Amino acid sequence: MAKHSIMVIDDEKIVGDMAKLSFEQDGYEVETFLNGESALERLQEKRFDVVVTDLKMKGVDGLEVLRTVKKLYPGIKVIMITAFANLDVAIEALRDDVHDFFPKPVKIKELKASVQRALGEA
Amino acid sequence: MQKNFFRRVRELFGRNHGAASDLATRFRAFQAVLDGNNRTLEAMTEMGEKLGGDYLFDVNYTRSAYAELFAAVSDSLRNFNLLTDQQYPQLGEILTRIDRLVQRMLTGSDSLFQGQVVFYPEITWDLAEEVGGKNYHLAELANILQLRVPEAFAITTAAFRDFIRHNGLTERLAGLSSADKTTLEKLRTEILAGTFPEDFCTSLTAAVDKMRNRLGKKGKLAVRSSADEEDGDFSFAGQFETVLNVDCTVAAVQGAYKKVLASLFQANAISYQRQLGYDLGKLKMAVGCVAMIEARASGVIYTAAAGKDRSSMAISAAWGLGPGVVDGLTDADLYTVAKEEDPRLVEQRIGAKAQMVVNSGASGVKTQETPAALRGQACLREVEVMDLARHALAIERYYKIPQDIEWAMDNTGRCYFLQARSLRMDEPADDVPDKGMAAVAGSYPVLLKNKGIVVQRGISAGKVYILRHLDELEHIPKGSILVARHDSPHFVQAIPILNAIITDIGVPTSHMASICREFNIPTVVNTGSASQILPHGQAITLQAGEEGDMVVYEGFVQSLLREERQKGAKLRELYEVRRQKYIMRYIAPLNLVNPLEQEYTPEKCKTVHDLVRFMHEKSVQALVANASRTKGIGGFFSRQSAVHRLVLPIPVQIQVIDLGGGLSGKVVGKEIGFAEVGSVPLRAVLAGMLFPGVWQNEAAPLRGADLLSGMTRAEDLTREGAAVLENVALASAVYVNMSLRFGYHFNMLDCYCSDTPRNNHIYFRFVGGAAAITNRSRRIALMAEVLAEHGFALKAKGDLLVGRLSGRSREELEGILEQIGRLIGYTRQLDARLDSDEMVHILAQRFLQGDYRVAP
Numbered sequence: 001m002a003k004h005s006i007m008v009i010d011d012e013k014i015v016g017d018m019a020k021l022s023f024e025q026d027g028y029e030v031e032t033f034l035n036g037e038s039a040l041e042r043l044q045e046k047r048f049d050v051v052v053t054d055l056k057m058k059g060v061d062g063l064e065v066l067r068t069v070k071k072l073y074p075g076i077k078v079i080m081i082t083a084f085a086n087l088d089v090a091i092e093a094l095r096d097d098v099h100d101f102f103p104k105p106v107k108i109k110e111l112k113a114s115v116q117r118a119l120g121e122a
Numbered sequence: 123m124q125k126n127f128f129r130r131v132r133e134l135f136g137r138n139h140g141a142a143s144d145l146a147t148r149f150r151a152f153q154a155v156l157d158g159n160n161r162t163l164e165a166m167t168e169m170g171e172k173l174g175g176d177y178l179f180d181v182n183y184t185r186s187a188y189a190e191l192f193a194a195v196s197d198s199l200r201n202f203n204l205l206t207d208q209q210y211p212q213l214g215e216i217l218t219r220i221d222r223l224v225q226r227m228l229t230g231s232d233s234l235f236q237g238q239v240v241f242y243p244e245i246t247w248d249l250a251e252e253v254g255g256k257n258y259h260l261a262e263l264a265n266i267l268q269l270r271v272p273e274a275f276a277i278t279t280a281a282f283r284d285f286i287r288h289n290g291l292t293e294r295l296a297g298l299s300s301a302d303k304t305t306l307e308k309l310r311t312e313i314l315a316g317t318f319p320e321d322f323c324t325s326l327t328a329a330v331d332k333m334r335n336r337l338g339k340k341g342k343l344a345v346r347s348s349a350d351e352e353d354g355d356f357s358f359a360g361q362f363e364t365v366l367n368v369d370c371t372v373a374a375v376q377g378a379y380k381k382v383l384a385s386l387f388q389a390n391a392i393s394y395q396r397q398l399g400y401d402l403g404k405l406k407m408a409v410g411c412v413a414m415i416e417a418r419a420s421g422v423i424y425t426a427a428a429g430k431d432r433s434s435m436a437i438s439a440a441w442g443l444g445p446g447v448v449d450g451l452t453d454a455d456l457y458t459v460a461k462e463e464d465p466r467l468v469e470q471r472i473g474a475k476a477q478m479v480v481n482s483g484a485s486g487v488k489t490q491e492t493p494a495a496l497r498g499q500a501c502l503r504e505v506e507v508m509d510l511a512r513h514a515l516a517i518e519r520y521y522k523i524p525q526d527i528e529w530a531m532d533n534t535g536r537c538y539f540l541q542a543r544s545l546r547m548d549e550p551a552d553d554v555p556d557k558g559m560a561a562v563a564g565s566y567p568v569l570l571k572n573k574g575i576v577v578q579r580g581i582s583a584g585k586v587y588i589l590r591h592l593d594e595l596e597h598i599p600k601g602s603i604l605v606a607r608h609d610s611p612h613f614v615q616a617i618p619i620l621n622a623i624i625t626d627i628g629v630p631t632s633h634m635a636s637i638c639r640e641f642n643i644p645t646v647v648n649t650g651s652a653s654q655i656l657p658h659g660q661a662i663t664l665q666a667g668e669e670g671d672m673v674v675y676e677g678f679v680q681s682l683l684r685e686e687r688q689k690g691a692k693l694r695e696l697y698e699v700r701r702q703k704y705i706m707r708y709i710a711p712l713n714l715v716n717p718l719e720q721e722y723t724p725e726k727c728k729t730v731h732d733l734v735r736f737m738h739e740k741s742v743q744a745l746v747a748n749a750s751r752t753k754g755i756g757g758f759f760s761r762q763s764a765v766h767r768l769v770l771p772i773p774v775q776i777q778v779i780d781l782g783g784g785l786s787g788k789v790v791g792k793e794i795g796f797a798e799v800g801s802v803p804l805r806a807v808l809a810g811m812l813f814p815g816v817w818q819n820e821a822a823p824l825r826g827a828d829l830l831s832g833m834t835r836a837e838d839l840t841r842e843g844a845a846v847l848e849n850v851a852l853a854s855a856v857y858v859n860m861s862l863r864f865g866y867h868f869n870m871l872d873c874y875c876s877d878t879p880r881n882n883h884i885y886f887r888f889v890g891g892a893a894a895i896t897n898r899s900r901r902i903a904l905m906a907e908v909l910a911e912h913g914f915a916l917k918a919k920g921d922l923l924v925g926r927l928s929g930r931s932r933e934e935l936e937g938i939l940e941q942i943g944r945l946i947g948y949t950r951q952l953d954a955r956l957d958s959d960e961m962v963h964i965l966a967q968r969f970l971q972g973d974y975r976v977a978p
Contacts, residue, residue, distance in 0.1 A: 010180070012180040012181060012182075014179075014180055014181070014699065014702070015178050015179075015180050017699075018178050018699060019178055022178075081178070083180060083182050083183060104178065104179060104180060104182075104183055105172045105177035105178060105179035105180075105183050106177060106178050107176060107177050108176055108177060108178060109176065111178065
């Protein structure tokens, strides 16, 4: 069976690095991106099963990533993580069909459970 | 004259009035210190957890969490200064220093440490980066694990920075990322031709002189690399130069130092750094100057034998110096040892060892033919192999990851450790799957399940050591699992040798809990009854889970232990995760352990945790001192409405000064009885004093010598307790400070007893007596035996006893205070009756069993 693939977008390198290590240990294929632009470009070339994105980034932010993904690739589940937990933004993201929404620091185990749910494994 | 008199009265009145309101102010400051300390400890716990590897976090998180912690400890310090009249100005300086270190880590700027040379015994936790990984770990083996390490000093990264700057190379290093071979070669040449700043020469000369004094004129040094990251999470094994057999002179050390520095930029080292994603030119080189051992034999230990075998270790050994083994110059002996509680030699393969490496007469080393008598002979006897194995296991346990250890044995058979670093091995991909683990663990009897709070998760095994008294701490065998009734920051002294801690009572935010997280020791607190259920000496495996679930299995569950070793290592390798976690070095470790020790000084505070602990202890002392001064003006207070005379059915009268909530609401008039006391701790201690049978009323058989002794001491006691002329209790709802004088001896009790265990303490002091000093000392011994049973940290000298207890719940403290009340009554005239040392233990045990007879 092919490995499930996860895209992680966060402008802080450490978040992508940690997520990559953690998910790869569980057998996922992971690619990390430091901004929304390069991530959306990559989506044109490769299909991912789940996108984990930071909300607040310069340029294309997490909400824009979410909307673009939902419009162009509706099958991909999007999980949002943010250091700036804000109810209005969370509601907006939910309206745009975000799969899950986590404040940072996020417990890796919970994020993994959410990814599994997104993949229908749980 | 009369005018003068009234002025003096007014002054007196004014001063006293000031003292009264001063006490209230100080009490508020005291409570504010406790509050600030609590917020600090909570923030510390939270940070430790979030940075521990279970969470995705970013730098913003670390910044904001640290800002919260800093604000809390600053609040605490401000109130502490108010309480202590700025008696400890050093604390502010220390906090500033810590803050600077943390800010530097948060912004990634250079170290401010200026020291260029540091001898190993002076290498402390906060100098890890400055002395580099290799120096730091070796110093840890000596300073913490107490293993034998040769005399050595470190030349720091500050010296490196100064050298680079002095030779105009700073810019060159900054632009190194795209350097080609030629550029690197040129850089190396310039380093080798470099000169030294004057202050460095001065420091180095002093260090070399000191070393020569210790080693003698013939002493030689090994000059070794110790880059700031080396042997940390990445080994850099064999990437940099080591210069052996260097003369102990300034010129020789300088020459070797430059060779080591230049090796930072040799091709293999550069490519290694590139592979690991380092920014070239950022790595800083510290250097170790380590005394050469006249080695009969040397070698290497892998605490996990190669391949999939993690249950045994491999020890290699060759005649002469280490390069024989590490550089593969000879077919060394190979000893395989099973890693059991008592290591067992399972195989030995003796090499021919036709060649060996020895010191050459001049500087350097040479390879020569091994003398015929030594060829094919084992380098080590079995007892020596076992000794090495046991030490290696201790090192592995301490670092929690298999180790690659270098050692050397001198002609007298003394073994020295020369290096310890993480052993990198590929994880076996097809090892026992998870389901198998559960099945294997399931076949072991379960002794304890899902009890208590997991403070630090992990899986660990060892033999149970039931700790009854704190003074047993130094006798605990290495690798034990400590099981105790209560948690205690005193355990820190044993933590390097412990495999796990389980307590009956405790909270996840205690000092001890922070320490356990810092040292990554699996810890479960508040299990209720572990110390009753787990037998002393029983081999157990503790599995403390992420979700707070725990299991204690009987025996060593090897499959679980193997699984644990495979997990966890990788996330810690991430450079940024490490950087963030380094911050905790300046926050969480606790260097101050026993408040009764003399070295309990502001200068010993090196972390936020130390500051919090220091402030707590000194706040208590300041409050006690202030309360004593206030009681000295009891005559004034006795005319005030806040002061009441407590009348009890025993022959003692106590003046109670109410600080708020100390008395119940229904008080009418100046006299009160037990029923009107509202203060929780005062009620508890009075209840003990009033307990039937403890108040000894018979006249004690004082002898002539006793009386004389009592009279000559009377002056001393009056002076010591000059302010305490009456029995006085300062009380609030949760606090009491009480002085009781019975004849020639004093009891002083200070207690905070609230619903927050971390705030609570008892400070108890007992001094004096009318009998001869032998008898008075016996009474002290008896009291010490009783208080030790309740977990007090104690200090006794002659007829003085000081006991300290903290971090207990309100209910527990009430019980202990009641016992102290009984003890106060019981021991009132006991010194005169203690005619033999045997009586001390007999009566102490009787007392603990509720039997208050004093007849032999």
